[in-house]
Amino acid sequence: MKHELPKLAYSYDALEPYIDAKTMEIHHTKHHQTYVDKLNAALEKYPDLQGRPVEELLMNLKDLKVDDADRAAIRNHGGGHMNHSLFWKYLDPANQKDELLVKEIVSAFGSIEELKKQFTDSATKLFGSGWTWLVRDGSNSKLKIVNLPMQDAPIMSGLQPIFGLDLWEHAYYLKYQNKRPDYIAAWWNVLKVI
Numbered sequence: 001m002k003h004e005l006p007k008l009a010y011s012y013d014a015l016e017p018y019i020d021a022k023t024m025e026i027h028h029t030k031h032h033q034t035y036v037d038k039l040n041a042a043l044e045k046y047p048d049l050q051g052r053p054v055e056e057l058l059m060n061l062k063d064l065k066v067d068d069a070d071r072a073a074i075r076n077h078g079g080g081h082m083n084h085s086l087f088w089k090y091l092d093p094a095n096q097k098d099e100l101l102v103k104e105i106v107s108a109f110g111s112i113e114e115l116k117k118q119f120t121d122s123a124t125k126l127f128g129s130g131w132t133w134l135v136r137d138g139s140n141s142k143l144k145i146v147n148l149p150m151q152d153a154p155i156m157s158g159l160q161p162i163f164g165l166d167l168w169e170h171a172y173y174l175k176y177q178n179k180r181p182d183y184i185a186a187w188w189n190v191l192k193v194i
């Protein structure tokens with residue numbers, strides 16, 4: 001079975017004025033679609049891998065019996081597919097505040113404001129293309145903020161994603177151009193879970 005682009009649960013203009021409709025449409029129908037297509041292409045030679053969930057492919061990346069070039073493609077495009085599928089969910093305007101998560105963040109960081117400050121700082125410092133994530137470390141269950149390059153998925157390094165921010169220029173350039181800090185500041189307005 002081929003991987004498919006998930007439908008958005010909301011309209012492209014639902015996140016205006018913080019994330020504009022044109023960016024959302026291109027991001028979903030072009031960028032995410034391309035990750036899906038290239039993941040499917042990378043799996044073409046491996047019928048036994050085609051039915052496996054993308055999470056499973058990424059968690060077992062090193063052990064997959066595939067060529068190195070295909071392993072790199074599964075990492076990049078499988079990661080892109082998984083990360084974006086999560087990203088659309090984080091931004092759903094129907095999301096409610098997650099009181100348990102808020103409690104946990106306050107206990108780990110001191111306050112929501114402090115988490116936002118540290119996350120923003122990390123996102124501002126990320127060089128080039130990648131994501132900033134709030135994750136739960138699988139080894140000790142603690143929350144932490146990490147920057148990951150390119151489309152590397154947190155689960156590849158034993159980290160459970162809580163939420164993440166896409167810092168590729170395609171995620172913000174149309175509206176914010178080189179003003180990444182403005183995009184990061186705006187993004188907090190559409191993240192309803194905290």
Ligand code: MN
Pocket residue numbers: 027031084166168170171
């Ligand atoms: Mn993206």
